[in-house]
Amino acid sequence: MKRQRRPTAWLICGGLWVVVASFGCGSRPPVGKRVIVLGFDGMDYGLTRRLMSEGRLPNFERLSRIGTFQPLGTSIPPQSPVAWSNFITGMDAGGHGIYDFLHRDSLTLTPYLSTSRTEPPGHILKFGRWQLPLSGGKMELLRHGTPFWEVLEQHGIPTTVIRIPANFPPSGSASRELSGMGTPDIVGSSGMFSFFTTAPERITDKVTGGTVYGIELENGVFKGKLKGPPNPLSSTGDTVKADFTVHVDASRPVAKIVLGDQEVILQEGEWSEWLDVKFTLLRFVQTLRGMCRFYVRRVHPEFELYVTPINLDPFHPAMPISTPAEFAGDLARATGRYYTQEMPEETKALRSGVFDDADFMRQASMVVEEEQRLYQYVLGGFEDGFLFYYFGNTDQISHMMWRAMDPSHPAHDPVADEPYRHVIEDLYVEADRIVGETLEQLGDDETLFVMSDHGFAPWTRSFNVNTWLKENGYLALKDPSRQGELEYFQNVDWSRTQAYALGLNSLYINVRGREGVGSVPRGQRQIVLDEIARGLMRYVDPKTGQRAIANVYSRDEVYQDREYLDIGPDLILGFARGVRGSDESALGQLSSEIIFDNTSKWSGDHMADHEVIPGILLSNRPLQRSVTSLKNLAAAVLAEFGIEGFPPRE
Amino acid sequence: MGGSKIKLDKDLLAKVKRYAELAGYSSPEEFITHAVEKELAKLEDADSEDEIRRRLKGLGYIS
Numbered sequence: 001m002k003r004q005r006r007p008t009a010w011l012i013c014g015g016l017w018v019v020v021a022s023f024g025c026g027s028r029p030p031v032g033k034r035v036i037v038l039g040f041d042g043m044d045y046g047l048t049r050r051l052m053s054e055g056r057l058p059n060f061e062r063l064s065r066i067g068t069f070q071p072l073g074t075s076i077p078p079q080s081p082v083a084w085s086n087f088i089t090g091m092d093a094g095g096h097g098i099y100d101f102l103h104r105d106s107l108t109l110t111p112y113l114s115t116s117r118t119e120p121p122g123h124i125l126k127f128g129r130w131q132l133p134l135s136g137g138k139m140e141l142l143r144h145g146t147p148f149w150e151v152l153e154q155h156g157i158p159t160t161v162i163r164i165p166a167n168f169p170p171s172g173s174a175s176r177e178l179s180g181m182g183t184p185d186i187v188g189s190s191g192m193f194s195f196f197t198t199a200p201e202r203i204t205d206k207v208t209g210g211t212v213y214g215i216e217l218e219n220g221v222f223k224g225k226l227k228g229p230p231n232p233l234s235s236t237g238d239t240v241k242a243d244f245t246v247h248v249d250a251s252r253p254v255a256k257i258v259l260g261d262q263e264v265i266l267q268e269g270e271w272s273e274w275l276d277v278k279f280t281l282l283r284f285v286q287t288l289r290g291m292c293r294f295y296v297r298r299v300h301p302e303f304e305l306y307v308t309p310i311n312l313d314p315f316h317p318a319m320p321i322s323t324p325a326e327f328a329g330d331l332a333r334a335t336g337r338y339y340t341q342e343m344p345e346e347t348k349a350l351r352s353g354v355f356d357d358a359d360f361m362r363q364a365s366m367v368v369e370e371e372q373r374l375y376q377y378v379l380g381g382f383e384d385g386f387l388f389y390y391f392g393n394t395d396q397i398s399h400m401m402w403r404a405m406d407p408s409h410p411a412h413d414p415v416a417d418e419p420y421r422h423v424i425e426d427l428y429v430e431a432d433r434i435v436g437e438t439l440e441q442l443g444d445d446e447t448l449f450v451m452s453d454h455g456f457a458p459w460t461r462s463f464n465v466n467t468w469l470k471e472n473g474y475l476a477l478k479d480p481s482r483q484g485e486l487e488y489f490q491n492v493d494w495s496r497t498q499a500y501a502l503g504l505n506s507l508y509i510n511v512r513g514r515e516g517v518g519s520v521p522r523g524q525r526q527i528v529l530d531e532i533a534r535g536l537m538r539y540v541d542p543k544t545g546q547r548a549i550a551n552v553y554s555r556d557e558v559y560q561d562r563e564y565l566d567i568g569p570d571l572i573l574g575f576a577r578g579v580r581g582s583d584e585s586a587l588g589q590l591s592s593e594i595i596f597d598n599t600s601k602w603s604g605d606h607m608a609d610h611e612v613i614p615g616i617l618l619s620n621r622p623l624q625r626s627v628t629s630l631k632n633l634a635a636a637v638l639a640e641f642g643i644e645g646f647p648p649r650e
Numbered sequence: 651m652g653g654s655k656i657k658l659d660k661d662l663l664a665k666v667k668r669y670a671e672l673a674g675y676s677s678p679e680e681f682i683t684h685a686v687e688k689e690l691a692k693l694e695d696a697d698s699e700d701e702i703r704r705r706l707k708g709l710g711y712i713s
Contacts, residue, residue: 347710
């Protein structure tokens with residue numbers, strides 16, 4: 001193995017020679033050791049083992065011979081924000097307080113994203129229709145506990161943490177951080193695309209995660225607007241917009257797009273580079289900056305234009321996305337601008353029919369290219385200390401393409417899926433190549449961990465937990481004739497409801513005095529909880545004859561860490577392999593049936609029982625400390641530096 | 651200013667007057683109104699239902 005340590009290195013990147021900055025000790029004395037953790041979201045142990053046995057992952061195979069290859073116990077439930085928080089803090093959900101993608105305010109039952117929240121500005125000065133925030137708003141990370149890199153830094157070890165999930169806004173305790181999953185687009189969502197089309201009738205599926213605009217061309221010209229967030233300087237909360245114009249060539253498949261002072265000419269099927277989007281908040285005084293890419297999907301006979309969610313611009317981020325603040329821009333200067341929003345693979349456009357499989361795979365491959373450019377740059381400059389780097393495409397593409405490799409899946413189409421049958425396996429092969437490239441950089445006494453947060457499983461059957469609760473007398477409707485129509489529990493009669501489900505694995509008892517509309521006396525909570533758990537465990541899917549739920553866990557029993565136990569769900573559902581909670585149930589909507597086929601392109605998932613879908617752990621040498629699950633992985637990382645005692649106990 | 655009168659402790663009122671001036675509010679009433687509005691917004695959740703829907707569905711995990 002080669003050892004490569006230079007203050008400044010050069011690297012071939014996209015055919016160009018670029019200077020690579022060094023990420024290391026700065027003014028501190030060098031540690032003289034490097035430890036790298038590569039995180040491949042959703043990389044499945046069973047699939048990895050099979051591909052290794054087929055000889056398709058030679059670098060993984062090499063690690064298994066010289067170091068470690070084992071299943072890695074995931075979190076309960078095995079959702080990414082929960083799982084990565086287990087790794088980051090060395091605690092379970094009871095300790096770090098992240099139980100699900102979605103939590104609820106117990107008083108109002110309003111759902112919210114679990115990992116971060118926005119606080120409005122403290123002081124506002126109003127004048128006419130304008131208002132001036134006198135102090136800034138605040139983004140707050142809701143994950144509790146000490147991130148392991150903070151302990152490394154306390155021991156003088158410089159850390160670089162790139163895109164680890166559940167770390168937005170960035171903790172501020174690493175030498176260098178770039179936030180990942182949890183980072184919003186400019187409107188504060190997980191990524192809202194725009195689609196402008198002269199044939200909106202083509203989109204017949206429900207569109208979520210984006211907006212479809214029906215448009216008309218006038219003499220080949222269309223004037224459109226990109227929507228930003230509500231103007232924080234306007235007392236009426238008007239949404240800010242940025243104008244753009246499209247000129248469509250009358251005969252050729254070409255369009256010109258003008259956005260601000262930028263002009264691009266795109267052929268049909270072509271993507272623009274990242275373009276600046278400037279929203280005027282107060283003319284001549286205040287501008288909000290973002291960036292987007294345009295994709296001319298079709299020109300004739302119908303015109304279709306996709307615009308990415310407006311991402312935070314790493315050169316001018318409107319919210320904190322890196323430590324130090326200029327690090328995001330430094331990376332962009334070296335490698336080109338990149339997606340800053342979380343989970344950028346455009347799953348929503350594919351799911352709603354705006355994209356077809358080819359569009360999706362092309363866009364996802366652009367994300368992969370950006371990730372790899374960034375990784376090569378960071379790895380090339382990594383000289384000393386600790387580096388974590390996250391790859392998300394193994395998760396997002398597995399979600400969408402599982403059907404293509406599984407002929408028994410209800411969404412499988414033997415003809416249309418054929419070109420994509422191997423895309424997930426190809427991603428694993430690509431991960432193996434990245435591992436090989438990394439190994440070349442490390443010395444014999446340096447450590448490489450390769451890990452994933454959970455495995456993967458088909459999602460063939462959708463289970464509506466709220467419908468099951470209703471059918472079994474635990475949830476009552478105000479108007480039973482409207483079952484399946486209203487979201488957010490709008491049709492629920494709380495006075496007669498003992499339990500409700502919200503989020504992807506969470507079930508709550510409607511406790512009086514805790515829930516704003518509680519009906520179950522505290523003394524009855526355990527009785528109701530036990531009864532529901534037994535009932536769910538007995539439920540058999542009428543189509544498969546198999547149980548739909550593999551395990552039901554009580555938060556009071558399953559979590560060892562307890563500081564934030566009180567905000568968690570009362571029961572955590574571990575679905576059987578192939579089953580997932582339905583979309584409707586996750587947002588408090590019932591359906592006509594308890595369980596039904598999943599025919600969506602979102603065809604793989606990881607909400608099954610944690611025992612069903614472990615992640616992976618590999619290393620290039622025997623580890624100083626054994627690892628069984630995500631919870632004790634960080635302790636093993638610290639042990640490579642001779643540090644014990646994680647997580648710190650106060 | 652219309653509406654009901656609310657009694658405040660004398661010391662608290664003195665503090666309100668001092669900090670309202672320091673923070674650039676035009677009057678103690680404006681400061682108090684803003685502080686109360688902010689607390690209410692927290693309780694009611696400042697996000698509109700559309701905003702919540704957009705954020706949650708943007709996840710991809712839920713359509």
